[in-house]
Amino acid sequence: MAVPTLRVLIDGDSDRTYGQGDKVTGRVAFIAEEQVHINSFKLIFAGSCITRTTRPSTDSHTRKDFEERIRFFSYEREVVPRSTLSPNKYSWTFEFTFPETTQQSYNRLTRGAHYLREPHPLPPSFQIKTSVPGGAAQIAYFVQARITLGGSKGAWKVKQNLSYRPTLRENSLREPNLTTGVLYGQAWKSANRQSRSTVDKVLRRSSNRPPSIVPTILYPEKIAPGQHIPLFISLLNTRDRTNEAQAECVIDSLSVTISTYSTIMCGHTLTQPEDVVSKHVYCIARTNMNKAIAFGKTKALTSNFRLVNDAECVPTFRTYTITRRYVLGITIGIKFKDQVFTVRHNAPLEILPRIPPSLLPSSIEGDDVEPLPVYTPREPSREFAPDYESICALSRTSSTSESLTRWTTTGSSVASGSSTPATEPSTPASEVDEPVYIRQGLVAT
Incomplete structure (x- = not known):
């Protein structure tokens, strides 16, 4: 039996960070190469908190594992009821909204005094590792597609993580x-205290x-x-x-x-x-x-x-x-x-x-960015590269000793466009290619 293809695609930028009240839209893509029997096909939008750590056990060579999973909220939607799908490409759209607070509440008598009794604002996406072996914590929000095929054991899951960070409300900006x-x-x-008499202490100004x-x-x-x-x-x-x-x-x-x-x-x-x-x-x-x-x-x-x-x-x-x-x-x-x-x-x-960003003052937005100076044209000077077109004539001339001498005794004046004496040769004499004459013998036929 060929394994079908299942993907969860989120609309927009994949690196987008969501806030409270933002909508998450996308689609679920399913490709079946042959006929498949679906027992359950659901889409889940949830937020979870997972913590892990270890502690030494009675045996000094082993450690005891601790793990706890908490659900902040969970929205479940049925994509396809129990049915049979023919070989084809399928796609279903979805839309969810981030809640402002958690939906779960836990009893402190069973969970402990550290647990919050009432729903509270959603924490941001978070991930950290501790110095304890195996210690880690993660706060994640995701959209998960879960499908169970006929004759298979367990569910097939595909998850797309979402980045969440709460934003400051406009009425709280001050x-x-x-x-x-x-x-x-x-x-x-x-520490510099001088011994004074009683009369001096009374008469001296404080x-x-x-x-x-x-x-x-x-x-x-x-x-x-x-x-x-x-x-x-x-x-x-x-x-x-x-x-x-x-x-x-x-x-x-x-x-x-x-x-x-x-x-x-x-x-x-x-x-x-x-x-x-x-x-x-x-x-x-x-x-x-x-x-x-x-x-x-x-x-x-x-x-x-x-x-x-x-x-x-x-x-x-x-x-x-x-x-x-x-x-x-x-x-x-x-x-x-x-x-x-x-x-x-x-x-x-x-x-x-x-x-x-829309609520940031303009002074804050521009603090980290230094604008470039306005370009103003200026007169070129000798410090720039020479004007080789004025040095090398475009018309074909003979390589005479006089022309070679001119190359090493004159420079280019970029400002005026005429040849004037230069302090240093524009082209060193060692780089000037002198003509080489090769004598060839004539062969009589």
């Missing part, structure tokens, strides 16, 4: 809100005393790819809040990192192994900045700091067995006179879904 982090625990006091500096960092908690990530710092001298002494510090260095944490779970309530994959990306590393900052004033640390909209920039999400979160790490080196201290702050950062 400038990032800044959160203020006052770091009282990192208050800095000068503005002249060594400062006690409390740093404050302003940062966003939510950001979308392509948006500027504003970071600010402010230093307060608690002993001179109005800065009557007009003192200032110097920002010496700045380091910004974004840490990624992906958590993968398998199993149920009692046996729930968990793997965490972490990655740290150093985004900014500056030294010897020498930026002055007065007490009580706010200083910007970044001017054009944006997330690269690539495959690594996955939006923050939490689903049944996989979570993805980010942490923004800021380290600032500050100088006060001849003393140096460091301010460190870590804060959770939520990466929002990407902004559709």
Whole structure:
């Protein structure tokens, strides 16, 4: 029995990335070279989450496998009822729509407290491997054709994967809100303390005393790819809040990192192994900045700091067995006179879904593209290639010693079009082919 051909074809670009509410259209192609009996022929549009990991078993030489499969949603459509198809080429069209939320809900008593009780937004397509042997996780969306032929055991499946990533809604597009982090625990006091009498402590103005500096960092908690990530710092001298002494510090260095944490779970309530994959990306590393900052004033640390909209920039999400979160790490080196201290702050950062290109401001779209300068014609000069047409006459001339001498003593003036003396020969004498005469004998017949 010849095996029939089954294919799932998606309309449009095969590399297209879908969002919530987008339609998926295409067709199912089936080619039967002989008569086939179909017991079941269905088309399935679904989203799934698969996690795998291993743990050492009681036997030290083996490991126990854990795997869990979760369905976010599943739409099933019957292509052909139970029937017999003659040899021919068949094609059926289909249309599905990505839902905005998951359809499945799980009981926490049987699945565990980590499982979300209510439906939640669909997570993006995702794939990662852990450092544990056999550890992996995948979030996939696909259209699958499943057919069962008469007399065969099992189903024959053909699947076409789809890339999905949620997009930011228009009403959610706004400038990032800044959160203020006052770091009282990192208050800095000068180490140069001079012993003073009680009378001096009373009479001396507080503005002249060594400062006690409390740093404050302003940062966003939510950001979308392509948006500027504003970071600010402010230093307060608690002993001179109005800065009557007009003192200032110097920002010496700045380091910004974004840490990624992906958590993968398998199993149920009692046996729930968990793997965490972490990655740290150093985004900014500056030294010897020498930026002055007065007490009580706010200083910007970044001017054009944006997330690269690539495959690594996955939006923050939490689903049944996989979570993805980010942490923004800021380290600032500050100088006060001849003393140096460091301010460190870590804060959770939520990466929002990407902004559709139609909603991006023109300034953001053109930031990464530098336009070419407008072309303006200019007068040619000697630095360009010589005009060989003016050097070599188009008409046939005899190769005399005088003509050869002219080649090595004159150059071409591209600007004027006439021959003028040149500083260097246009054609070296070694490259000039001199005529070679061959004496041939005459043979009398």
